[in-house]
Amino acid sequence: MRKPICCATILFAIWGHSAAAQDLESFRKIYPQADPFLGEQLGETEIEDAFSLANDLSNTIRRDYVNGSARRDAHPKAHGCVRASFSVREDLPAELTAGVFQPGAQYDALIRFSNGSPNAAGDDRNGDTRGMAMKLYGVSGAKLFADPASPDAQDFIQISSPYFFVNGSSGYTEFFAIVNKGDLLPMFKIPFILGWQGTINAAKMLSQKIPSPLDANYFSVTAYQFGDGDARVAVKYNTKPCAAAEQTYPVNGPNYLRHAMQAQLNxxxxxxxxSIQKRPDDSFSTEDTISVWDEEKAPSVPVAKITIPVQEFDTAAQNAACEQTSFNPWHSNATHKPLGTVNRMRRVVYETISELRKSMNGGATQ
Ligand code: HEM
Incomplete structure (x- = not known):
């Protein structure tokens, strides 16, 4: 539960900001290199911007949460973490074979379903973008940033929208500050902060309603490398239910998405x-997360099946373990390197926030 703001917490936030500001150099050391071959271009002030975004979000967490109960800044409300298996097609086409995508490969997986809103106590009946963060276990090879708790994990993080509302740090914190306050007047500022397309995307993202986390489409939004050396290309991912849902579940309370998921998995x-969507040519940007790659020119090809078996996931122990997990697109082999400004920023922002929650809660995140 977020705590009320008072003068002392604001002072602490300011102090926290200046204390962390000494670490810009350590950010520079770990900040990902851009790959011009795949259309990446480092912004002039990108590292500084990522640094101040990480500081702003850290200050929000310190201001809003007491020690012991710190949560993710984004997607804090989980519907549950479920066990799953990830089975790559036996008849995988050669041009879609790389890294974890080997014909017939099988992985144990963990999937955390969530709401996007920074409000951990939010009502599922409100429109929102939903998250599907997946960890494949037992993936050999060096990681770009190994998950300390599962060094062999390859993460894939997706949301229920094919586009995002910003192309970098600009506008991200201002937007959430306005939306979370809920006052109507400042909402008029949003088009000036996000621009028209960003505003339209944000409006659509914040009005999504789904019957169940198991009955929604999810998208990587950002681009990823696929393959190595001169054979490397850029791709996006998406995940869709194999068939239309056979059952419907009642929208019967603020946590109905968790209940719908448990009801089915009983x-x-x-x-x-x-599926993988391959970039057909350089006109498809790897830096732009506001626009969508046109399916006509970049068709999605199914490469693997995700099966979530019957299970009881909604237990106190499993929910606590779920809270301790950390997903990061950089928990990845270089073959699947995250691309673009937003992904590069996520390298440092996610680690910062995950580490902060760990230190505030006095334990190790996984
Ligand atoms: C500037 C852009 C972005 C920022 C600043 C940002 C920030 C964050 C932060 C701070 C977390 C919590 C990390 C943790 O404590 O472990 C998070 C989680 C998450 N983000 Fe982002 N994010 C951005 C872009 C995106 C994009 C483009 C996607 C689309 C796939 C996305 C999807 C998610 C999901 C699904 C989670 C929850 C992961 C989980 O279940 O642990 N984010 N984000």
Whole structure:
């Protein structure tokens, strides 16, 4: 639960900001290199911007949470973490074979479903973008940034929208500050902060309603490297239910998404197709997360099935373990390197916030 703001917490936030400001150099050391071959271009002030974004979000967490109860800044409300298996197609086409995508490969997986809103106590009946963060275990090879708790994990993080509302740090914190306050008047500022396309995307993202986390489409939004050396290309991912849902569940309370997921998994497994969308040419940007790659020119090809078996996930122990996990697009082999400004910023922002929650809660995140 977020705590009320008072003068002392504001002073602490300011102090926290200046204390962390000494670490810009350590950010520079770990900040990802851009790959011009795949259309990446480092922004002039990008590292400084990522640094101040990480500081702003850290200050918000310190201001809003007491020690012992710190949560993720984004997607703090989980619907649950479920066990899953990830099975790559036996007949995988050669041009879609790289890294974890090997014909017939099988991985154990963990999936955390969430709401995007920074409000951890939010009502599922409100429109929102939903998250699907997946960890594949047992993936050999060096990681760009190994998950300290699962060094062999390859993460894939997706949301229920094919686009984002910003192309970098600009506008991210201002937007959430306005939306979270909920006052109507400052909402008029949003088009000036996000621009028209960003505003339209944000409006659509914040009005999404889904019947169940197991009955929604998810997208990587950002681009990723696929393959190595001169054979490397850029791709995006998406995950869609294998078939239309057979059952419907009641929208019967603020946590109905968790209940709908448990109700299905009491009796019926869930199935998703995981697809790859290959960038056909350089006109498809790897830096722009506001625009969508046109399916006509860059069709999605299913490469793997995700199966979520019947299970009881909604237990106190499993929910606590779920809270301790950390997903990061950089928990990845170089073959699947995250691309673009937003992804590069996520390298340092996610680690900063995850570490902060760990230190405030006095334990290790996984
Ligand atoms: C500037 C852009 C972004 C910023 C600043 C940002 C920030 C964050 C932060 C701070 C967290 C919590 C990390 C933790 O404590 O472990 C998070 C989680 C998450 N973000 Fe982002 N994010 C950005 C872009 C995106 C994009 C483009 C996607 C689209 C896939 C995305 C999807 C998610 C999801 C699904 C989670 C929850 C992961 C989990 O279940 O642990 N984010 N984000």
């Amino acid at each position: 009796t019926t497994p869930a199935c998703f197709d995981f």
